Amino acid sequence: MSVTIDITGLPHERIVFRPSPLAELGNALHALAEPDHHTGLHAWTTATTAALAPDLADRLLEAEFMWQSTRSDFLLPPHPRETLAEELDDLDRMDDEKFVGAALEISCSTSFYSKGLPSPLVDEWSRRRALDLAAARGPRQAAFVERMLADPTAARAWIRRLLEDCDRAFFADTWQRVRDGLATDARDKTELLRRKGLAAALAAASPALSLAEDEHGSRIVVDKLVQGRTRADAAVTLLPSVFGRPHLFTLYAPGWQPVIQYPAATHGLGHTDSTETVVLRLAALTHPVRISLCRHLARGAYSTNELADASGITAPEASRHLAVLRKAGLVVTRRRGRYVLHQLDLPVVARIGGDFLESVLR
Template sequence: MPVLLDLRGANSSDVQIGISPISELQACLHALAEPDHHLEHRAWLVRTDEALSPDLRARLTRFAPLWARRRCRLLLPLSSPLDTDVDAEIERLSRLPERDFVEAAAYTIQGGDFDPRQAVSRPREFIAACEARSFSRGELARSLVDDPEEFRAVLMRTLTDCVGEFFAEEWERIHDRLREEADQTRSRLRGLPLAELISSVSPAAQPVQGGRAVRFDKLQNLTVALRGNSTLLVPTIHGRPHLIIRGEAGFPVVVHYPVAWHSQPASIDEMQQRLTILSDPARLALCRHLVNEAITTSDLARRMNMTRPQVSRHLARLRAAGVLTSERSGRYVYHRVDVQKLMQMGVELLRAIVR
């Protein structure tokens, strides 16, 4: 059940890459609510959870369905620009029309196969659907329906208190790493076709349909058309390992993709994924060409007797494995294997095995 981004009619100019503190805050809240999913941040999670004030802890428990498996669209960028501060992003919530706010919150609170417009048109049925999921979801749904503006005010106050109690300090710590990732991805946009650029942010993605779409391997069946809409690529540290893709009407498409700290060793699963990518015979053959010189996609296609889309798909997988660099020179983009990264994989594999 894949997620498919339909790129037909989309332009690279519609894609923005940047950081979003409210998205990272939501990732932190999800990790605090589901710590078993985020063992690599266990020390930070334990320390932060123990320091929470009782009042904030109670409100986080109340609102927990908003950052459960589905994640709330309200706590991802509501509009561009990216790279703003968390107070500005929280303030955007106050300007969102009430109906849009209610439907976005309702979709996440119910968390199943549900038309969020029912929260406005048929509120009793919406509440019953949430109660069927859990008592806490039912209570949260009732408070949303009974007084949407009070619900919004308490949520915004809760987010602001999170910033004061723990997130401002954590954002200061991770901000530079996220900005570096965004800058690197932005530089790739200048030299890569749109399908390759989007697929480069995750090993779970690959260009398909001759570069007219990108397929994400997720337990979700969704097709999102990018034509006529802006697309925001936003890196996350605390969201790792989850990849979140959202494409609701009226909001920008968001790809919230996980990245690691520089010093953080790869997991055994990540190493297995990279080795699987490199073990493909066609990719190994490409690497033999790319290790000695920088080559264009067209030239590789000619040498390998492949089509350009076939070569592009293989290059995207090599880039996902972290061993390919691409640079533009004039009208052409040249690819080359990063020998140092390839050698480092041996060290990382040993670390993953003995850890």
């Protein structure tokens, strides 16, 4: 399985490596929300969490679904700027339907814009579905989605203030420490692209990135436990990240410029095997469908019906695979009101092997 970006006819100078303060802030917030995903950042997450003002900590909880399990697309800027303020200004210029669609993709475990559904800002059926899906994710998400749909302008201003307050509280100092390293990584990949070509630059960024060329054209292939494709008409942006490791995010939604966020080069970290290699190693112990389910369960808690819908299988099939994962001690289950939610037990999975954990989090 993979995500492919068609770059046929795209000049290589339109493939840009550049750091983004907004993307790195999104990664830092994710690390605070899911410290088990980032054991190498334990000292930073512990110290930063302890220093958060109670009001800011509470507000982060209200919005953490936008970066906890994955990333809202607006946190991966296609045109990185020098400062966070400039990137937030770019967000302010995004139209409401696009912004709200990106937010609801995460908070409602669905995508309105990628499935061609009408926006919940203008369509009553989509609005009811968004609210129902958000309610299944918990009261915080339900309240936030209701507020977003009722007054998107005020909700967007609230998000901007939250990100600005995070910048003042901890991220400005953090960005000062990491930005030079990220800029160096981006320059190195750009020079490699110029001297040795795109295939070499992609391989240097991540072993999960490759270039495919044949009679049908040229494609960037991102090795992930998900299937998707898009075409780059104007450019492709690659964002190096310190706080994003081990994740490899790809923005490939319709109407968005493709963006890839990759772990920047870090001393002391070993090679990460491809997903194909990891799947082969685990073939004797598990089932390919269950590996795919693990990708969803690693990012958040799902009900059986939500997991079935996200994976394209029936609810009975999902239930049978969940039973196997629970029996193996890989999944924890809890009840929230009338919903029974399942989630991957990351510390247990980590003991199986770092390659598998990095693959489901990639």
